[in-house]
Amino acid sequence: MEVPALKCCTWHMDGDVGVLTLNRPERLNAIANTDIDELDRVVMRAGKDPDVRALVITGAGRGFCSGADVKEWAARSDADEESWPAKMHRTIARLYWLPKPVVAAVNGVAAGSGFDIALTADMRFGSTAARFGQVYAQRGICPDAGGSYLLPRLVGETRAAELIYTGRIIDADEALRIGVVSEVVAPERLLERALEQARIFAAGPTVAIGEAKQNIRLGHTIGIEEALRNEARGARICVHTEDKVEGLQAAIEKRRPVFVGR
Numbered sequence: 025m026e027v028p029a030l031k032c033c034t035w036h037m038d039g040d041v042g043v044l045t046l047n048r049p050e051r052l053n054a055i056a057n058t059d060i061d062e063l064d065r066v067v068m069r070a071g072k073d074p075d076v077r078a079l080v081i082t083g084a085g086r087g088f089c090s091g092a093d094v095k096e097w098a099a100r101s102d103a104d105e106e107s108w109p110a111k112m113h114r115t116i117a118r119l120y121w122l123p124k125p126v127v128a129a130v131n132g133v134a135a136g137s138g139f140d141i142a143l144t145a146d147m148r149f150g151s152t153a154a155r156f157g158q159v160y161a162q163r164g165i166c167p168d169a170g171g172s173y174l175l176p177r178l179v180g181e182t183r184a185a186e187l188i189y190t191g192r193i194i195d196a197d198e199a200l201r202i203g204v205v206s207e208v209v210a211p212e213r214l215l216e217r218a219l220e221q222a223r224i225f226a227a228g229p230t231v232a233i234g235e236a237k238q239n240i241r242l243g244h245t246i247g248i249e250e251a252l253r254n255e256a257r258g259a260r261i262c263v264h265t266e267d268k269v270e271g272l273q274a275a276i277e278k279r280r281p282v283f284v285g286r
Contacts, residue, residue: 030047030062030066031059031062032046032047032048032055032056032058032059032062032063033045033046033047033059033062033063033066034047034084035066037075037076038080038219038222038223039223039226040075040076040077040078040223040226040227040285041076041077041078041079041080041219041222041223041226042070042073042076042078042079042080043079043080043082043215043219044066044067044070044079044080044081044082045081045082045083045084046063046081046082046083046084046088046089047083047084048084049083049084049085049086049087050085051090051093052083052085052086052087052089052090052132052133053083053084053085053087053088053089053090053138054089054090054091054092054093054094054138055089055091055092055093055112055137055138056092056093057093057107057108057111060108060111060112060114060115061111063115064111064114064115064118067079067115067118067119067122068118070122070124071118071122071123071124074230074285074286076124077124077225077226077227077230077285078124078125078126078127078222078223078225078226079122079124079125079126079127079222080126080127080128080129080215080218080219080222081119081126081127081128081129081141081142081145082128082129082130082131082214082215082218083130083131083132083138085132086131086132086133086153087131087132087133087134087138088128088129088130088131088132088133088134088138088142088154089133089134089135089137089138089139089141089142090133090135090136090138091135091136091137091138091139091159091169092108092112092136092137094163109168109169112137112168112169113169113170116137116140116141116144116169116170117170119141119144119145120144120170120174120241121238121241123234123237123238124225124230124233124234124237125146125147125222125225125226125233125237126144126145126146126147127145127146127147127148127149127218127221127222127225128141128142128145128147128148128149128218129149129151129214129215129217129218130142130148130149130150130151130154130156130205130214131151131153131154131211131214131215132151132153132154132155133154133155133157134154134155134156134157135155135156135157135159135193136157136158136159136160136163136167136169136171137168137169137171139156139157139158139171139175140167140169140170140171140174141169142156143170143171143174143175143178144170144174146225146237147206147221148204148205148206149205149206149207149208149209149214149217149218149221150196150199150200150204150205150207150208150209150214151196151208151209151210151211151214152196152208152209152210152211153196153211154195154196154199154205154208155193155194155195155196156193156194156199156204157187157191157192157193157194158171158175158187158188158191159191159193160188160191161188161189161190161191162191166188167188171188172184172188175187175188177244178203178204179202179203179204183202196208227283228283229262229265229267229268229281229283229285230267230283230285230286231261231262231265231267231285231286232258232262232265232267232268235257235258235261235262236258238254238258239254239258242254265286266284266286267281267283267284267285267286270282270283270284
């Protein structure tokens, strides 16, 4: 995937996997108002590019993402206060609904909207240095980038309430224990471990995975009858793909399928 010169992040391809690195290490990859549009464009391109079959998100330096740039927030106008959440919501929703697997490699602090970015992923791996916090309450505000929706669905309402109301920071071990991350690895191993998982996803039937992901996401808000209708719709799409033909033929021939993402 070709992208224009980037300021707040970097992009490269690892085979079929796109790697998006938040890149303001001097600010622990804090997100400024002007950064969101750039980040959103990269995510949108990744979603549309058939060569990108999975996405890894990580951070440069010591942090994953410390959330909104607090220096900018302290100096911003009322107009900025209105525009930041609206723009961030667009990007959070785009990541959440991306029709491809997303893996977060959380290398350091993930706070506020940075934590929320990690929560949009399908899987999260944390380094032993990772720290997570819904720190909004410590700033006198409530979550404004999806945390009050995403976190309860991952850890349950009671535990999410405690973390959101107090803004308490949790370490990697606690994040693993309560289900925020799937695995904790050494810092030097983190990105490769996330890429290993992303490559497994990328080697799968992309259309089918995208349909399954949409149905998993929708399952939080609909009843069983509508969920079954969505599964039927997805099955009708998958049945016409090359990957479906390959999957059945591989089963008949007792071999591993080789999917092409179509």
